[in-house]
Amino acid sequence: MLLYKCRYSSVSFVSSYYLKEVFGSKNIADYSDLKDEDILNIEILKDQYKGLNITSWQIPKLQGSIDLFVNFISFQEMEPEVVQNYCNHISRLKPKYILLRNILEGKKKQSSDAPYGVTEPIVGDDYDTFLPEYKLLATDSSIFGFKTEDNFHSQLRLYARY
Numbered sequence: 001m002l003l004y005k006c007r008y009s010s011v012s013f014v015s016s017y018y019l020k021e022v023f024g025s026k027n028i029a030d031y032s033d034l035k036d037e038d039i040l041n042i043e044i045l046k047d048q049y050k051g052l053n054i055t056s057w058q059i060p061k062l063q064g065s066i067d068l069f070v071n072f073i074s075f076q077e078m079e080p081e082v083v084q085n086y087c088n089h090i091s092r093l094k095p096k097y098i099l100l101r102n103i104l105e106g107k108k109k110q111s112s113d114a115p116y117g118v119t120e121p122i123v124g125d126d127y128d129t130f131l132p133e134y135k136l137l138a139t140d141s142s143i144f145g146f147k148t149e150d151n152f153h154s155q156l157r158l159y160a161r162y
Helices: 009-023 042-048 056-061 080-092 124-130
Strands: 002-006 028-030 051-055 068-072 097-103 134-140 154-161
Touching: 009 028, 009 051, 051 056, 056 080, 080 124, 097 124, 124 154
Parallel strands: 002 051, 028 051, 068 097
Antiparallel strands: 097 154, 134 154
16 A cells, blocks of 8 residues: 655645545545544555555554655755654564655754755764664765765665664
């Protein structure tokens, strides 16, 4: 089952439209289908749908377990305490594997020259701390990563549950 988490409602709306067009509206559950549910039981939902497209504020309602959690870059836009909260919810769902793409050096810090940075950048060691039940299996910033124009390196990190 595909589980897609959207942080912004406009992105959620557009992605729901796309997923429902591709897979059929009866095969995808989104915020509007699940907004009144107190519990989102993964085992029950995967029997009813091929995929879910939920918002970030619905994640605490998820119950059950998942095989794989993937996050590509969006944690870099958040402060450490917010990422820690997400990691707590991820750990609660006990995925066998976690695949993260992040910026090796962390996002630029906010300053007078860079008003769109973060207060405290998230780096690989932070994930190691936030996910104590997981072992880092591999990390790569050369084969699967890339270097941006401003000399930041994209990195993949693969974790497995102990």
